[in-house]
Amino acid sequence: MRRGIAATALMASFALAATACGGSDSGSDKSDGPVTITWWDTSNATNEAPTYKALVKEFEAANKDVKVNYVNVPFDQAQNKFDTAAGSKGAPDVLRSEVGWTPAFAKKGYFLPLEGTGALKDQSKFRSNLIEQAKYEGKTYGVPLVTDTLALVYNKALFKKAGITEAPKTWDELKADASKIDAKAKVYGYWGSTQAYYAQTFLYGEGTDTVDASAKKVTVNSDAAKKAYGTWQSLFSGQGLHKADVTADAYAHIQDAFVNGKVASIIQGPWEITNFYKGSAFKDKSNLGIATVPAGSTGKAGAPTGGHNLSVYAGSDKAHQAAALKFVNFMTSAKSQTQIALKNSTLPTRDDAYTAEVKADPGIAGFQTVLPAAQPRPALPEYSSLWGPLDTELPKIAGGKESLDKGLSNAELAIAKLVPDFSK
Structure with missing residues (x-):
């Protein structure tokens, strides 16, 4: 995708x-x-x-x-x-x-x-x-x-410069690594996306999704989802963590920073591999690290197919x-x-x-x-449209314009209208 x-x-x-x-x-x-x-x-x-x-x-x-x-x-x-x-x-x-x-x-x-x-x-x-x-x-x-699917892609040379020998396996490890990279390599360690598709990795890490299709229930505002989005939100502030980019060109900004060695890691998919290789940081293709996205509190990692x-x-x-x-x-x-x-x-x-x-x-x-x-995504005709409300609310949350609770409540109401036969 x-x-x-x-x-x-x-x-x-x-x-x-x-x-x-x-x-x-x-x-x-x-x-x-x-x-x-x-x-x-x-x-x-x-x-x-x-x-x-x-x-x-x-x-x-x-x-x-x-x-x-x-x-x-x-x-x-x-x-x-x-x-x-x-x-x-x-x-x-x-x-x-x-x-x-x-x-x-x-x-x-x-x-x-x-x-x-x-x-x-x-x-x-x-x-x-x-x-x-x-x-x-x-x-x-x-x-x-x-x-x-999505993966944590990273700059091996920058990780090595910070004394890090392997990719982080949890979001907490990623935060710690970002701090080390900032201190020793003098670049951002991680830059996250405000797009709903990329935030799915956090939901899967908590064993949840925007909806539970089998139970016909909207779950975007559940306790598990709040925990997932709370972790996602926390990765926009702190040492070595780039603040949220809520502009229309955010995708391009993140990509450009990564391929030119200005940020050490991002979440991205294989459709950008050829672009990675065009950047100054990956003239040597072997410098591109690819790892499973970090796991959530369940101990499991997941990304959308x-x-x-x-x-x-x-x-x-x-x-x-x-x-x-x-x-x-x-x-x-x-x-x-x-x-x-x-x-x-x-x-x-x-x-x-x-x-x-x-x-x-x-x-x-x-x-x-x-x-x-x-x-895998559920075979729900409305499923792809469910990211629309989140693409509206998540940038507001990440940019400090709206609280997490308010944003998820708004998303829940909008998603409920898209699947009217689902309960909240």
């Missing part, structure tokens, strides 16, 4: 308006010519998209009967734009869909069930937990393309669906996933794509080790 990539130029909206004509509206194809399908790729336009564009060309060269209208859609806009486009029967034939979007779009009938189609003919090659993430009410609505599937629009006509399914199978093949991993340093979703060359990338190898701590 790629989070916090901010705002997009107005031209992107115009481009989408012109290209959101997939599905049965792609009717300009001649009966004796190739079928043209539209693919909305939600990857980073600078770091990841070139690899996907190259694969599109490979696919077209090998499949003369299909043309792909490639459109890069900013991740932070894609969910709403697809929802709008599908609602007006003008969605793209294929969507690179964040794993958390599956339940909502499947419930609305926007995604095509893939059982028995060519898109899933290699199903046994994929990691079973990732196939489960692509399901809703027993049916599979996407083919896993890349997977990810993220990643992206390729899903096919149910509103496309049969010819476009057939072409889309062929395209999805190609893009999620072992060969394609290996190429994506080598170029983008992202994690494949099938075991046969983890070649020796792929595993030689220290970033990929490092994130592989933290995958066991990744927590």
Whole structure:
């Protein structure tokens, strides 16, 4: 999951308006010519998209009967734009869909069930937990393309300079390490995020979540959640701990500081590996440390399972669906996933794509080790939307504009409206 990539130029909206004509509206194809399908790729336009564009060309060269209208859609806009486009029967034939979007779009009938189609003919090659993430009410609505989770990424040289030989295993250890780094290396030891997705690690460390889906209960203001967010809040003040950045460009600020050696550790995902390597601090790739996120008071550590599937629009006509399914199978093949991993340093979703060359990338190898701590998200259609209220309240709390109790109370009320059949 790629989070916090901010705002997009107005031209992107115009481009989408012109290209959101997939599905049965792609009717300009001649009966004796190739079928043209539209693919909305939600990857980073600078770091990841070139690899996907190259694969599109490979696919077209090998499949003369299909043309792909490639459109890069900013991740932070894609969910709403697809929802709008599908609602007006003008969605793209294929969507690179964040794993958390599956339940909502499947419930609305926007995604095509893939059982028995060519898109899933290699199903046994994929990691079973990732196939489960692509399901809703027993049916599979996407083919896993890349997977990810969050980890504590750190600058080994700065830790060594402070006399620290291993990554912290608890948040208290992280605080102690940050103080040492500040004193000896003269840089911040840790810089936290105010985004709800990143704060999930604290909830999992206390054995809770924003909601308990099985009990149909809102738990964001429970005692366990208060403890989790209290720990999160405490990491914005103290020696070696950077204060909260509540600006619109916070994500970029944190990232820039880390890659240039101005802060020793942050919580981040593998989608930023290629950016890490571009920074002055990680010209030597081996200086990048990757560890499981620190554990909470339960003694357990956890981070959300993220990643992206390729899903096919149910509103496309049969010819476009057939072409889309062929395209999805190609893009999620072992060969394609290996190429994506080598170029983008992202994690494949099938075991046969983890070649020796792929595993030689220290970033990929490092994130592989933290995958066991990744927590699956409940198959709740509203789940991804639950972070919205927290993305409003958490910056206020971290910035001192609102108390923790008030902020969580506000979030609880807002979340309760999103899941009206849940109790508080």
